[in-house]
Amino acid sequence: MTKCLYCGSKDPVKFDLCQNCLDNIGFGVKFNQEVDILDELLIACEYKSLIKDIIIDFKFRDKTYYYKILADIMTDLLLKSKIIKDYKYISFVPMHKKDLKLRGYNQAELIAKEIADNTFLELIKPIEKSKFTQQQVRLANQNDRKKNIENAFEITRKIDGNIIIVDDVITSAATISEIAKIIKDKNQIKIAALIAASPSII
Numbered sequence: 001m002t003k004c005l006y007c008g009s010k011d012p013v014k015f016d017l018c019q020n021c022l023d024n025i026g027f028g029v030k031f032n033q034e035v036d037i038l039d040e041l042l043i044a045c046e047y048k049s050l051i052k053d054i055i056i057d058f059k060f061r062d063k064t065y066y067y068k069i070l071a072d073i074m075t076d077l078l079l080k081s082k083i084i085k086d087y088k089y090i091s092f093v094p095m096h097k098k099d100l101k102l103r104g105y106n107q108a109e110l111i112a113k114e115i116a117d118n119t120f121l122e123l124i125k126p127i128e129k130s131k132f133t134q135q136q137v138r139l140a141n142q143n144d145r146k147k148n149i150e151n152a153f154e155i156t157r158k159i160d161g162n163i164i165i166v167d168d169v170i171t172s173a174a175t176i177s178e179i180a181k182i183i184k185d186k187n188q189i190k191i192a193a194l195i196a197a198s199p200s201i202i
Contacts, residue, residue, distance in 0.1 A: 005017060006066075006069070007021055015073050016069055021050055025073075026046030031198060031201060033200070035177060035193070037180045038192065039162075040081075040190075042077055042081055042192065043201070044194075044195065044196050046199070047198050047199040048199065054066050054070065055197060058070070058168070064105060068114060070111050070168070074115055075114075075115050077194075078119070079119070086190060087190070088161030089121060089159065090112055090116050090119075090165075091124055091164070092167065093175060094127050107168050108167045124157075126158075127155060127156065129152055129153055130153065133152050145171075148174075149175050158186075159183060162192075164193070165193050165194070166193075169195065170198045171198065176193045
């Protein structure tokens with residue numbers, strides 16, 4: 001019998017989670033600042049409690065099966081927002097090859113692949129991280145985060161349609177803004193960000 005993917009103790013109700021676990025998620029949050037370079041910014045959950053634990057376990061404790069919970073929650077938000085009709089592609093925030101080798105997987109890529117499978121969006125990989133940087137989470141100052149990630153990404157192909165970029169957490173928007181900037185420098189398209197969670201909410 002199928003059980004809740006997080007606690008394992010009760011039958012799942014939605015997103016492979018039981019009602020008790022669902023009740024510990026803050027859905028439908030708004031970012032605490034404007035990110036003008038993005039055409040849309042969708043954040044699925046508040047980064048606290050159960051979702052925070054899931055993301056930490058997913059990223060740092062090899063619980064890769066949690067990608068499905070996050071992807072299904074994000075797919076639900078994307079479809080309800082109705083912006084999906086304006087977008088052709090979906091992608092993800094890339095990792096530097098050193099970080100990818102150390103972790104063994106890119107959590108944002110796993111989420112994006114599942115969202116692509118859940119929708120008609122085409123998964124592409126038009127961006128690579130060419131500069132090794134400090135982890136953004138280790139930098140408290142927003143200016144330091146922006147400087148750290150500056151010129152860290154490169155476009156590897158032409159993007160001929162509007163694109164959604166997936167990531168797990170947004171705090172200062174420095175990373176997603178840098179990616180959006182380099183994409184828009186070379187492509188006249190719309191860019192949306194679809195994020196699993198944020199601690200920086202209204």
